[in-house]
Amino acid sequence: MFQNLAERHWPAAGPVLPRLSRSANHGLLWVGAAAGIAAFGGSARARRAALRGIASLAVASAAINTVGKGAVRRERPILDAVPVIRQLKRQPVTTSFPSGHAASAAAFATGVALESKGWGAVVAPVALSVAASRVYTGVHYPSDVLAGAALGIGAAFALRGLVPTRGQLPAPGRPPADAPALPDGQGLVVVVNQESGTATATASLVRDALPHADVVECPPSELSAALEKAAGRGRALGVCGGDGTVNRAAAVAAVHGLPLAVFPGGTLNHFAYDLGIETVADVCSALADGSAVRVDLGRFRPGPDGPGGAHGYFLNAFSLGVYPELVRTRERWAPRIGGWPAGVLAAAEALRGQRPLEAELQGRRRPLWLLFVGNGLFQRVGPAPGRRHNLADGLLDVRVVHGGRTPGLRLLAAAVAGPLTRSPIHAAERRRRIRVSGLKPGTPYAYDGEVAHSTGDLMIDKLPEALTVYCPRPV
Numbered sequence: 270m271f272q273n274l275a276e277r278h279w280p281a282a283g284p285v286l287p288r289l290s291r292s293a294n295h296g297l298l299w300v301g302a303a304a305g306i307a308a309f310g311g312s313a314r315a316r317r318a319a320l321r322g323i324a325s326l327a328v329a330s331a332a333i334n335t336v337g338k339g340a341v342r343r344e345r346p347i348l349d350a351v352p353v354i355r356q357l358k359r360q361p362v363t364t365s366f367p368s369g370h371a372a373s374a375a376a377f378a379t380g381v382a383l384e385s386k387g388w389g390a391v392v393a394p395v396a397l398s399v400a401a402s403r404v405y406t407g408v409h410y411p412s413d414v415l416a417g418a419a420l421g422i423g424a425a426f427a428l429r430g431l432v433p434t435r436g437q438l439p440a441p442g443r444p445p446a447d448a449p450a451l452p453d454g455q456g457l458v459v460v461v462n463q464e465s466g467t468a469t470a471t472a473s474l475v476r477d478a479l480p481h482a483d484v485v486e487c488p489p490s491e492l493s494a495a496l497e498k499a500a501g502r503g504r505a506l507g508v509c510g511g512d513g514t515v516n517r518a519a520a521v522a523a524v525h526g527l528p529l530a531v532f533p534g535g536t537l538n539h540f541a542y543d544l545g546i547e548t549v550a551d552v553c554s555a556l557a558d559g560s561a562v563r564v565d566l567g568r569f570r571p572g573p574d575g576p577g578g579a580h581g582y583f584l585n586a587f588s589l590g591v592y593p594e595l596v597r598t599r600e601r602w603a604p605r606i607g608g609w610p611a612g613v614l615a616a617a618e619a620l621r622g623q624r625p626l627e628a629e630l631q632g633r634r635r636p637l638w639l640l641f642v643g644n645g646l647f648q649r650v651g652p653a654p655g656r657r658h659n660l661a662d663g664l665l666d667v668r669v670v671h672g673g674r675t676p677g678l679r680l681l682a683a684a685v686a687g688p689l690t691r692s693p694i695h696a697a698e699r700r701r702r703i704r705v706s707g708l709k710p711g712t713p714y715a716y717d718g719e720v721a722h723s724t725g726d727l728m729i730d731k732l733p734e735a736l737t738v739y740c741p742r743p744v
Contacts, residue, residue, distance in 0.1 A: 325380030375421030450559030454482025459507030468534030511535020
């Protein structure tokens with residue numbers, strides 16, 4: 270078969286396949302493709318597809334290089350029948366079976382497709398071309414390519430068994446709520462934070478998808494007033510921005526008893542994604558059907574013995590310790606270098622060895638690197654906690670990283686340990702309320718990506734099912 274394929278004329282393949290084969294050396298083609306998908310995909314699904322593609326490629330490469338190449342020591346094909354113009358300038362020196370290029374291509378394409386069928390359809394022809402190029406250039410037998418592709422596909426599915434795709438996860442358990450159906454956005458007022466992530470671009474999509482909605486764009490300084498005004502003249506309140514913007518809208522919606530429509534327009538969009546909302550189309554579907562759920566609202570307020578001052582709500586999490594400093598650094602650098610690079614820089618700075626926070630937690634004083642209080646229990650997605658299954662469970666997910674040396678290693682160990690575990694450096698519990706005392710005035714705390722400063726003791730609890738949010742029906 271190899272002889273027939275080598276002698277066959279491949280129309281239009283000459284200028285393309287050898288270059289494509291070289292570009293896939295060491296996975297460089299797929300790293301570039303993943304970066305393009307993540308950068309231009311414009312959605313969490315695209316970023317997950319890119320990440321899963323690279324992770325699947327890594328698993329396939331490890332399997333090929335540690336087991337596959339050594340199991341069958343097959344010599345490379347003789348190149349006599351392959352025209353010189355089709356041959357690679359540098360011939361591979363490893364054994365022929367199986368094809369590592371085909372395995373990487375199949376693994377990347379399969380991994381991408383498992384998260385996003387659309388991006389999978391874009392990548393698949395390129396992956397097939399890379400696999401074919403290995404036979405075209407004479408460096409592999411067809412059976413090498415087929416075996417490599419099978420191993421690559423298997424690696425992607427094996428990874429999915431360890432780390433489920435978003436589509437495999439069960440639909441979050443949330444009590445349904447009554448909300449008016451608003452087809453085309455009739456009666457909906459959407460407030461957009463102009464300086465939040467992709468909010469301005471998302472607002473254009475909202476106007477196209479909901480022609481009867483009233484879309485109001487404003488700077489952060491006018492956000493609170495715009496939300497209050499919108500709540501007084503609409504049947505439902507919409508918000509477009511990041512988690513901090515959504516937090517402020519949620520407080521207004523809860524006070525006025527209005528359902529909230531969340532359009533993801535920030536960098537992280539944790540609350541929207543935990544609701545199953547990733548695109549404007551998801552929100553539009555829920556509005557058309559009047560599909561909504563009730564969710565808990567986290568609350569922090571002065572303790573019984575503390576002075577007045579700090580109070581507010583959180584949809585995702587409240588935290589003390591290194592995280593508030595991380596948030597402040599990220600917000601300072603994000604306008605200059607972008608959200609994700611700023612987050613990496615902020616994490617590196619926050620973990621360089623600051624003194625731990627001294628606080629009294631539930632009556633016991635201790636040094637803390639981090640106190641994390643989640644609104645609902647965060648479930649594992651593979652080896653690390655990711656999303657919440659139930660946004661109305663009435664519980665706080667409390668995690669503590671105790672003080673000591675090497676805060677970075679301690680925080681990493683806490684993340685790997687997962688929820689509801691205890692160790693000398695990390696504790697995790699479920700509670701309905703928690704009291705923090707002994708805080709120095711001015712101690713920073715973070716909630717839903719916003720940073721403020723305490724004036725004394727804090728009591729953290731929940732308002733069960735206090736908020737109604739539009740949410741697409743599970744499929």
